[in-house]
Amino acid sequence: MRIRDNKEMLLELEKCAGNITKSLGEHIASKSVSYAKLLEAMRYSLLAGGKRIRPLICIKFCEAAGGTQESALDAACAVEMMHTYSLVHDDLPCMDDSDMRRGKLSNHRKFGEYTAVLAGDALQAAAFETILCSGASADTAVKMAAILATSAGPHGICGGQFLDLEGVWTPYSEEILTEMHKMKTAVLMSAAAQIGVIAAGGTPEQIKAAEDYALAVGFAFQVRDDVLDSTAMDHELGKPIGSDLEANKFTFAMMLGIDKCEEIIRTETEKAVSALVGNFEDSEFLTWLAHYLAERKS
Numbered sequence: 001m002r003i004r005d006n007k008e009m010l011l012e013l014e015k016c017a018g019n020i021t022k023s024l025g026e027h028i029a030s031k032s033v034s035y036a037k038l039l040e041a042m043r044y045s046l047l048a049g050g051k052r053i054r055p056l057i058c059i060k061f062c063e064a065a066g067g068t069q070e071s072a073l074d075a076a077c078a079v080e081m082m083h084t085y086s087l088v089h090d091d092l093p094c095m096d097d098s099d100m101r102r103g104k105l106s107n108h109r110k111f112g113e114y115t116a117v118l119a120g121d122a123l124q125a126a127a128f129e130t131i132l133c134s135g136a137s138a139d140t141a142v143k144m145a146a147i148l149a150t151s152a153g154p155h156g157i158c159g160g161q162f163l164d165l166e167g168v169w170t171p172y173s174e175e176i177l178t179e180m181h182k183m184k185t186a187v188l189m190s191a192a193a194q195i196g197v198i199a200a201g202g203t204p205e206q207i208k209a210a211e212d213y214a215l216a217v218g219f220a221f222q223v224r225d226d227v228l229d230s231t232a233m234d235h236e237l238g239k240p241i242g243s244d245l246e247a248n249k250f251t252f253a254m255m256l257g258i259d260k261c262e263e264i265i266r267t268e269t270e271k272a273v274s275a276l277v278g279n280f281e282d283s284e285f286l287t288w289l290a291h292y293l294a295e296r297k298s
Contacts, residue, residue, distance in 0.1 A: 009288045016059060017052040019069065023077050027130055028123075041111040041119035042126070046084050049102045053221075053293065054189055055080040058196040060289070061210045064280040067200025074134035075144055075199050078127040079192045082148060085123035086157045086188075088116055095165060124152065136199060144195045151191035160184025164249070172250040178219070181252075185225075186218025209279035216272035217290050220265045224296060226251040227261050269294040 004012075028042050055076030062072035091098040091106035092113065099109050108116035131145050150156060160183030163176065172180070193210035202210075230253040252261050272290045276283035 004284065004288075006288075009285060009292070012285065013056065013289075013292075016056055016069070019073070020052045020055045020059070020076060020080065021047060023073050024080060027074075027077055027081075028126060037111070038115065038118055038122060041107055041115050042123055044110060045088050045101070045107045045119065046081065046123065048104055052080060054083050054192040057189060057214060057217075057286075057289070058192040058199075060285055061193045061196030061202075062200045063196075064276075064283055064286060065197045065200035065202030065206050065210075066281075067196075067202075071136075072196050072199040075131050075136070075195050076192070078131035078134070078144075078148060079188070079195065081123045081127035081130060082152055082157075083188060085120040085127070086152075086161070088120040088123065090161060092116060095161065131195075140198060140201075143198050147191045147194050147198075151188045156183055156187040156191075160187070167249050172255070174252075174255060177250060177252060177255065181219055181222040182215065185222040186215045189218035189221070190214040206279050209275045212275035213272045213286065213290070216268040216275065217293060220268035220272070220290075220294050223252050223261050223264050223268070224294065226253040227258055227265075228296075228298070229253065230258070265294050 024046050028046055031039060058076040058079050059069050059072045087101060088107045090096050091101055092108055098106050100106060107119055128145055131148060132141050134141060160180050163180040164184060190211045193214035194207050197207045197210045269290050273287050276286055
């Protein structure tokens, strides 16, 4: 089998991300209704750009397990809606209090605080509506929705954000920081990967391999974010750098230093790639993706 080069992989990533964005726009369409501004706020954050990594992972694991992009596209969109809801709420004044997201005004800065809160709430509801009405069998849809729900709740996004906010006042250990990163970032990536395999009708072994891969990739991804917050330029990151330091938050970059963070990223990336071995017939793209995310500059 011919090994594809970096340019081919990037083109595949961009094509898949484009399909996801198009589908997201169709799921949350503009309408001439009395609450049109709410829909506009939802679309503003949902279509504001971003790498589409989580829905991409969902689709690529579906393909690796023998499914098609089409069979996972709705579920992948649901994952991205859940992710976007978390970003809208994270930016709020009562949380991270961020004025910028993906190089644009954050939702509450653009539309006002109450609209942003409701846009986030509506995106979370839309995520479950999308996955439950995806056309998958009832059993498959329920399994996917249950995984998504777990990733969003106290054992996932919400729990991780709570720990992050608590960190403003409470010094963290490396153990607690690891738990926070996994809950806030890695758990939703893991849900995306598992959902992709389930959409393809994959085996329990493949679901476990997908979970292990995405937990490692997600942890490395968040540690890379810590490094970038300390070293990147504003225009590269799409939001103000140094925001964690300014908010007096503990991060791996602050606690362990850049060199140790790079070591963690390498170790977790190797762990992710190892999880694929022997479980999927074609894992070339997923292997490349793990390395691509580990080396990203924004």
